[in-house]
Amino acid sequence: MAAPSTILRRLRPISARGNLLARTYHSYDHPPPPGPFSTTESTILSASLPHIPSHGFTLTSLSLGAKDAGYIDASTNLFPQGPFALVHYHLLTQRLGLAQKKEVLEADEGIGAKVKKLTWERLMGNKEIVHRWQEALALMAQPSNVPTSLKELAAQSDEIWFLSGDISVDTSWYTKRASLSTIYAATELFMTTDKSPDYIDTREFLDRRFKDVQFVGGVVGSVSQWVGFTASAGLNVLRSKGVRV
Amino acid sequence: MATRTAFRPLVRAARPQLQSAQVHRCFTSTSQRAESPSQSTNHERTTHFGFETVAEAEKEARVAGVFSNVAASYDTMNDFMSLGIHRLWKDHFVRSINPGSSSTSPSPGWTMLDIAGGTGDIAFRLLDHCTNINNSPQSTITISDINPSMLSEGKKRSLATSYANSPRINWLVANAENLETIESDSIDLYTVAFGIRNFTNKEKALREAYRVLKPGGVFACLEFSGVTNPLFDAVYKRWSFGAIPLIGQLVAGDRASYQYLVESIEKFPKQEEFRDMIKEAGFVVPGKGWEDLTGGIAAIHKGIKPAGTP
Numbered sequence: 117m118a119a120p121s122t123i124l125r126r127l128r129p130i131s132a133r134g135n136l137l138a139r140t141y142h143s144y145d146h147p148p149p150p151g152p153f154s155t156t157e158s159t160i161l162s163a164s165l166p167h168i169p170s171h172g173f174t175l176t177s178l179s180l181g182a183k184d185a186g187y188i189d190a191s192t193n194l195f196p197q198g199p200f201a202l203v204h205y206h207l208l209t210q211r212l213g214l215a216q217k218k219e220v221l222e223a224d225e226g227i228g229a230k231v232k233k234l235t236w237e238r239l240m241g242n243k244e245i246v247h248r249w250q251e252a253l254a255l256m257a258q259p260s261n262v263p264t265s266l267k268e269l270a271a272q273s274d275e276i277w278f279l280s281g282d283i284s285v286d287t288s289w290y291t292k293r294a295s296l297s298t299i300y301a302a303t304e305l306f307m308t309t310d311k312s313p314d315y316i317d318t319r320e321f322l323d324r325r326f327k328d329v330q331f332v333g334g335v336v337g338s339v340s341q342w343v344g345f346t347a348s349a350g351l352n353v354l355r356s357k358g359v360r361v
Numbered sequence: 362m363a364t365r366t367a368f369r370p371l372v373r374a375a376r377p378q379l380q381s382a383q384v385h386r387c388f389t390s391t392s393q394r395a396e397s398p399s400q401s402t403n404h405e406r407t408t409h410f411g412f413e414t415v416a417e418a419e420k421e422a423r424v425a426g427v428f429s430n431v432a433a434s435y436d437t438m439n440d441f442m443s444l445g446i447h448r449l450w451k452d453h454f455v456r457s458i459n460p461g462s463s464s465t466s467p468s469p470g471w472t473m474l475d476i477a478g479g480t481g482d483i484a485f486r487l488l489d490h491c492t493n494i495n496n497s498p499q500s501t502i503t504i505s506d507i508n509p510s511m512l513s514e515g516k517k518r519s520l521a522t523s524y525a526n527s528p529r530i531n532w533l534v535a536n537a538e539n540l541e542t543i544e545s546d547s548i549d550l551y552t553v554a555f556g557i558r559n560f561t562n563k564e565k566a567l568r569e570a571y572r573v574l575k576p577g578g579v580f581a582c583l584e585f586s587g588v589t590n591p592l593f594d595a596v597y598k599r600w601s602f603g604a605i606p607l608i609g610q611l612v613a614g615d616r617a618s619y620q621y622l623v624e625s626i627e628k629f630p631k632q633e634e635f636r637d638m639i640k641e642a643g644f645v646v647p648g649k650g651w652e653d654l655t656g657g658i659a660a661i662h663k664g665i666k667p668a669g670t671p
């Protein structure tokens with residue numbers, strides 16, 4: 117009796133099962149799905165964020181946050197994944213915060229310019245905790261945390277392209293998000309060792325990465341143009357020899 | 362549901378043993394047991410005792426009988442039945458709770474309560490973790506059990522540990538459904554490992570746990586649960602209904618108590634249902650609410666008592 121419903125549940129797409137990233141599209145008409153954190157969890161986590169610059173992405177920050185929110189040391193049991201909950205919460209809040217960058221979003225600029233500005237805004241979201249960010253990267257690289265980290269990175273690239281007004285529905289949808297993810301991850305790592313004032317070096321690094329992608333994109337375009345031209349020319353040569361193609 | 366239907370023959374196969382077990386159980390009779398028939402006529406409410414249905418008033422006495430019988434051979438039997446895995450579960454249970462942890466150093470210490478912790482195996486682990494991992498020698502524990510013979514077994518064992526006659530351990534004979542000697546909002550951590558299954562009124566015990574915990578305090582329960590993989594479940598059912606009562610007979614000389622054990626495991630609510638019972642009592646559960654151990658043979662359930670706005 118229960119068997120068919122179990123099978124149906126198995127067949128349903130993964131996104132429909134949990135409430136983690138419950139929706140794979142953006143909507144103006146429906147309220148956002150509930151996030152991965154409950155109200156109690158969010159209360160403790162948001163109280164923990166101010167402790168990160170001094171105590172890092174650690175259980176200590178989580179404990180201090182719990183105390184600030186009226187909880188006790190034992191309440192950190194609410195987070196089975198431990199300090200990674202702090203990293204996840206930071207990633208989530210920073211991503212959702214991008215939609216509030218009105219001055220970037222409402223500017224009269226092209227999609228490409230907006231993508232660059234939003235990426236920079238997101239990097240600046242790490243400014244307060246950048247000296248602790250290597251701890252977060254270490255946590256994100258732990259095998260059990262990798263899926264969540266990659267999902268967050270993908271969701272963030274998608275968010276940036278979506279907010280910038282990208283409406284592509286071809287293979288470029290994937291290449292755009294993949295290349296932005298690569299650029300972002302590389303620049304974020306660069307930023308952890310940047311000591312220049314106002315992160316000028318990071319800014320230049322980011323600009324160079326975007327130029328690289330444009331250059332590679334240009335090369336790919338030229339190569340495909342050349343391949344197309346050579347193919348059709350070859351075809352015409354064959355036709356001139358009387359081959360029926 | 363499909364799996365339960367599939368295993369009905371197995372359960373039925375266990376039934377004949379049950380008939381004989383009832384006869385055997387008479388030798389567990391104690392003075393408590395002798396009173397019970399008169400009590401059961403006064404109470405219409407019934408509950409499960411393994412696969413039997415008994416009056417609520419009678420269950421307590423019969424569980425007491427079971428544990429009085431097994432107290433001495435408790436650890437040996439656990440090792441035989443779980444092939445030593447119960448030690449790993451208990452270690453993981455304690456590690457996952459991380460007792461004694463604190464944002465300040467030295468830690469002010471946790472006030473812990475281990476329910477149904479008679480032999481002390483969880484309590485000693487909790488104290489070890491507090492002292493050695495989190496540098497919290499101030500952490501204290503109350504070991505509570507309804508059964509004085511389990512508790513005296515624990516006291517005997519404590520003498521062999523570094524906690525012999527330690528003021529950090531407090532022994533308490535009490536029913537988990539009624540912990541009146543413990544103040545409300547006074548406990549950081551409430552643990553119950555392989556115990557809640559035997560409680561007559563689990564809801565009442567959960568409400569009592571909620572009462573004694575501080576706001577933000579943790580309820581942590583290690584208990585047998587439902588195996589999720591049907592294939593593994595078939596093997597596991599064979600083992601539990603076939604081998605465990607037999608091992609009980611051979612090693613502890615008591616088949617009836619171990620027949621009760623496997624039946625009570627079968628009757629205990631499965632993961633989702635027990636999670637909902639914890640929520641019902643007012644707790645907030647982390648994540649999905651439980652963690653399966655060894656494919657779901659056992660599960661760790663946790664709940665946090667929510668705190669009001671500071």
